[in-house]
Amino acid sequence: MIRYPIELSLENRNISEVWVNTEDDRLGRVIVKMGARFHKRPAELAADTTTNREFAYEFLKAHPCDYVIMINPTSPLLRKETFNQFVSYVRENDFDVVLSVISEKEETFFRGQPLNFKQQEKINSQFLEPVEKIVWAMTAWKRSYFLKMQEEGNNPIFGYMGNMARFSIPKDEACDLDTEEDWRIAEGILKARAENQGEKRYLNLE
Amino acid sequence: MIRYPIELSLENRNISEVWVNTEDDRLGRVIVKMGARFHKRPAELAADTTTNREFAYEFLKAHPCDYVIMINPTSPLLRKETFNQFVSYVRENDFDVVLSVISEKEETFFRGQPLNFKQQEKINSQFLEPVEKIVWAMTAWKRSYFLKMQEEGNNPIFGYMGNMARFSIPKDEACDLDTEEDWRIAEGILKARAENQGEKRYLNLE
Numbered sequence: 001m002i003r004y005p006i007e008l009s010l011e012n013r014n015i016s017e018v019w020v021n022t023e024d025d026r027l028g029r030v031i032v033k034m035g036a037r038f039h040k041r042p043a044e045l046a047a048d049t050t051t052n053r054e055f056a057y058e059f060l061k062a063h064p065c066d067y068v069i070m071i072n073p074t075s076p077l078l079r080k081e082t083f084n085q086f087v088s089y090v091r092e093n094d095f096d097v098v099l100s101v102i103s104e105k106e107e108t109f110f111r112g113q114p115l116n117f118k119q120q121e122k123i124n125s126q127f128l129e130p131v132e133k134i135v136w137a138m139t140a141w142k143r144s145y146f147l148k149m150q151e152e153g154n155n156p157i158f159g160y161m162g163n164m165a166r167f168s169i170p171k172d173e174a175c176d177l178d179t180e181e182d183w184r185i186a187e188g189i190l191k192a193r194a195e196n197q198g199e200k201r202y203l204n205l206e
Numbered sequence: 207m208i209r210y211p212i213e214l215s216l217e218n219r220n221i222s223e224v225w226v227n228t229e230d231d232r233l234g235r236v237i238v239k240m241g242a243r244f245h246k247r248p249a250e251l252a253a254d255t256t257t258n259r260e261f262a263y264e265f266l267k268a269h270p271c272d273y274v275i276m277i278n279p280t281s282p283l284l285r286k287e288t289f290n291q292f293v294s295y296v297r298e299n300d301f302d303v304v305l306s307v308i309s310e311k312e313e314t315f316f317r318g319q320p321l322n323f324k325q326q327e328k329i330n331s332q333f334l335e336p337v338e339k340i341v342w343a344m345t346a347w348k349r350s351y352f353l354k355m356q357e358e359g360n361n362p363i364f365g366y367m368g369n370m371a372r373f374s375i376p377k378d379e380a381c382d383l384d385t386e387e388d389w390r391i392a393e394g395i396l397k398a399r400a401e402n403q404g405e406k407r408y409l410n411l412e
Contacts, residue, residue: 104339109338110321117364119361119364120361120366129317132314132315134314155325155327159325184395185377185394185398187398188393188399189390191394192394193390193394
């Protein structure tokens with residue numbers, strides 16, 4: 001699980017440093033062999049209740065940079081091309097925060113009420129307004145914004161009071177391994193992808 | 207694809223008649239062998255632009271019943287237990303329309319604005335208000351409501367002016383085969399399920 005985001009990051013030439021943020025010395029030694037650097041997270045920030053706000057702040061204080069891009073190791077479905085597009089998007093713009101989202105055009109309810117459709121009429125789903133769900137596959141924060149917000153007692157995670165962008169990624173890359181159901185879905189998608197690739201290779205041999 | 211919803215329906219004792227609604231005579235003969243009945247849909251309602259509102263109305267006029275439950279043949283991931291729960295839910299209540307939804311507690315944007323969260327604070331996702339997305343895996347309409355609405359020029363599909371309920375189904379059962387991406391996901395999930403079942407069978411032999 002940890003190897004995959006390390007490889008994605010090492011292969012992208014726009015990324016100058018690849019760090020793994022963990023409190024675990026054994027894991028630290030392993031990831032150094034994979035070519036990443038080891039940021040030793042303080043033990044008090046390694047609890048189940050630790051937020052990404054807390055550990056990103058501790059990390060950013062220690063490492064001067066323009067942006068940090070957090071890749072979630074529980075997102076094994078993220079494709080290399082999508083990751084590279086995300087990095088380029090961050091580089092070519094000047095946002096304080098870039099969040100990954102899945103954008104869906106489906107009839108949606110919120111608080112029991114239709115959100116993006118009317119009960120009176122059914123319209124083709126391509127004309128529905130999209131609903132965007134944050135996924136944590138990858139997130140970019142500008143260091144200067146993050147430190148300033150945090151030190152003023154504000155939450156930098158979602159781009160509050162800043163310049164925030166949403167970057168849409170394909171639905172089948174967004175699975176965050178949390179529940180057993182997520183595992184099942186991810187496992188299935190990876191198998192299907194592997195088979196599709198196998199098939200293509202076979203056809204190329206003709 | 208068509209065999210699966212027919213089998214689900216035939217195995218449920220609360221369902222008195224199982225019909226396939228198609229304009230295709232060859233398909234009609236095949237599904238009769240599977241134990242379902244063949245509702246011959248008029249050719250003018252077999253276009254790509256035909257809505258479920260149109261063909262459900264034509265069907266319901268022809269078949270007296272309490273409810274029609276439409277199962278989408280492009281939903282191969284729907285589990286038997288979920289389908290049976292849905293049928294019982296329809297029977298034990300008195301709704302005009304029961305829609306299937308996926309309910310998700312994730313930070314969501316609509317029209318570029320946070321919908322169920324505040325940028326100022328990150329809260330545990332279990333405390334987020336859910337966002338519910340309609341899926342067409344299965345839908346129940348009360349016949350009397352549907353005919354009345356349709357004949358008054360109103361849209362019955364979403365329960366407009368009626369008593370509508372949303373029935374939440376697990377995320378991994380909701381895939382509607384529409385895009386290539388959907389195929390990939392469905393294929394993957396079915397493979398993962400099949401493997402998990404294989405594993406269980408093996409363990410049972412011990």
